[in-house]
Amino acid sequence: MTNEILAVEGLARHFAPHVSVIDRLFGTKPTENRAVDGVDLVLHKGETLGLVGESGSGKSTLARAIVGLHPPTAGVIRYDGEVLPAKRTRAQQRAIQMVFQDPYSSLNPRMTVGQMLAELLRFHKLVPRDKVRERSRELMHLVGLPERALGQRPRQFSGGQRQRVGIARALALEPTVLLADEPVSALDVSVQATIINLFADLKDTLDLSVIFVSHNMAVVRQICDRTAVMYRGRIVETGSTGTLFDDPVHPYTRLLTGSVPRLVGSEGPVRAEVEAEDDRGDVRQEVAASAARDGTTPCRFADRCPSVVAECAVEPPLLPDPRDPARLAACVHVPRLAEVVGADAEPGPT
Numbered sequence: 001m002t003n004e005i006l007a008v009e010g011l012a013r014h015f016a017p018h019v020s021v022i023d024r025l026f027g028t029k030p031t032e033n034r035a036v037d038g039v040d041l042v043l044h045k046g047e048t049l050g051l052v053g054e055s056g057s058g059k060s061t062l063a064r065a066i067v068g069l070h071p072p073t074a075g076v077i078r079y080d081g082e083v084l085p086a087k088r089t090r091a092q093q094r095a096i097q098m099v100f101q102d103p104y105s106s107l108n109p110r111m112t113v114g115q116m117l118a119e120l121l122r123f124h125k126l127v128p129r130d131k132v133r134e135r136s137r138e139l140m141h142l143v144g145l146p147e148r149a150l151g152q153r154p155r156q157f158s159g160g161q162r163q164r165v166g167i168a169r170a171l172a173l174e175p176t177v178l179l180a181d182e183p184v185s186a187l188d189v190s191v192q193a194t195i196i197n198l199f200a201d202l203k204d205t206l207d208l209s210v211i212f213v214s215h216n217m218a219v220v221r222q223i224c225d226r227t228a229v230m231y232r233g234r235i236v237e238t239g240s241t242g243t244l245f246d247d248p249v250h251p252y253t254r255l256l257t258g259s260v261p262r263l264v265g266s267e268g269p270v271r272a273e274v275e276a277e278d279d280r281g282d283v284r285q286e287v288a289a290s291a292a293r294d295g296t297t298p299c300r301f302a303d304r305c306p307s308v309v310a311e312c313a314v315e316p317p318l319l320p321d322p323r324d325p326a327r328l329a330a331c332v333h334v335p336r337l338a339e340v341v342g343a344d345a346e347p348g349p350t
């Protein structure tokens with residue numbers, strides 16, 4: 001008996017390299033972009049899992065792969081225990097839906113909201129034809145928009161209202177898993193809270209399981225049960241949100257979480273970009289030299305890590321079993337850090 005709704009196993013998504021004029025001139029071979037490079041992750045039923053990391057760490061690519069927009073280079077995605085095939089059935093497509101950062105670019109500007117919803121409901125045969133209007137009205141009610149919104153086009157809405165339309169469109173397909181990719185980062189701060197609250201309400205009302213991708217640590221801290229930290233295509237730490245934020249063990253997580261105000265719901269500036277203090281240049285050079293000499297791959301964070309040591313010339317293994325409820329971190333320091341922070345294991349979500 002498992003309470004997992006989604007599991008990602010060894011997932012990779014690499015992009016072909018961009019060959020520049022300089023590469024052509026000098027005959028150099030650019031390397032492929034390993035945007036997602038061996039991710040193991042589980043999402044439990046009814047849980048909100050935060051996915052954090054700075055820009056370019058691969059969060060959106062991972063989310064898009066899960067929803068089926070990017071075919072994986074390697075690995076599998078399981079939904080309710082079943083491996084999802086390359087070509088998903090309509091029911092499998094419906095089960096995992098995404099809410100995008102910029103709803104404007106994902107909505108057809110020429111169609112009214114009513115037309116968009118009717119098209120989806122009819123295509124997926126979710127309600128009898130004569131019930132389409134009624135279901136559309138229900139969806140407006142669910143996302144807090146008036147029924148008259150059905151007659152309006154995307155440009156007639158404010159940013160927050162457009163995001164509500166984007167959410168209604170995702171919900172029209174009756175998903176059980178919702179991936180929200182930076183759903184509030186394009187909105188005014190005053191509107192962000194209302195959309196966050198809407199997500200929390202919908203999750204409870206509709207019994208959804210949610211992956212919430214965000215730069216905004218304060219929001220993640222507020223709404224996510226567990227959090228996974230991504231760095232250069234890999235998950236470097238996972239744990240229950242409270243523990244991970246209060247006692248981060250991976251140096252990257254420490255920087256990421258330390259760079260934001262502790263106050264939940266704070267409207268202060270939040271930075272996801274982190275810079276390590278550069279006082280370990282000699283060690284970094286030593287790590288790079290020894291990796292080159294021995295043909296090893298250094299830890300991906302070694303070139304920025306404030307805790308870098310000689311052992312970082314060898315990349316730490318991927319996180320162990322993501323089903324382990326204990327907090328996990330892929331770092332050579334973690335056994336030592338874990339000793340310092342005390343008992344590390346904690347019960348997983350039920």
Ligand SMILES: Nc1ncnc2c1ncn2[C@@H]1O[C@H](COP(=O)(O)OP(=O)(O)OP(=O)(O)O)[C@@H](O)[C@H]1O
Pocket residue numbers: 015016033035053054055056057058059060061062215
């Ligand atoms: N379609 C694509 N083709 C080529 N490279 C891509 C594509 N999509 C993403 N990438 C690259 O993959 C890497 C990860 O990007 P991704 O958008 O997944 O990161 P992210 O963590 O979501 O960043 P952000 O928070 O800024 O959206 C980046 O180097 C990006 O340039």
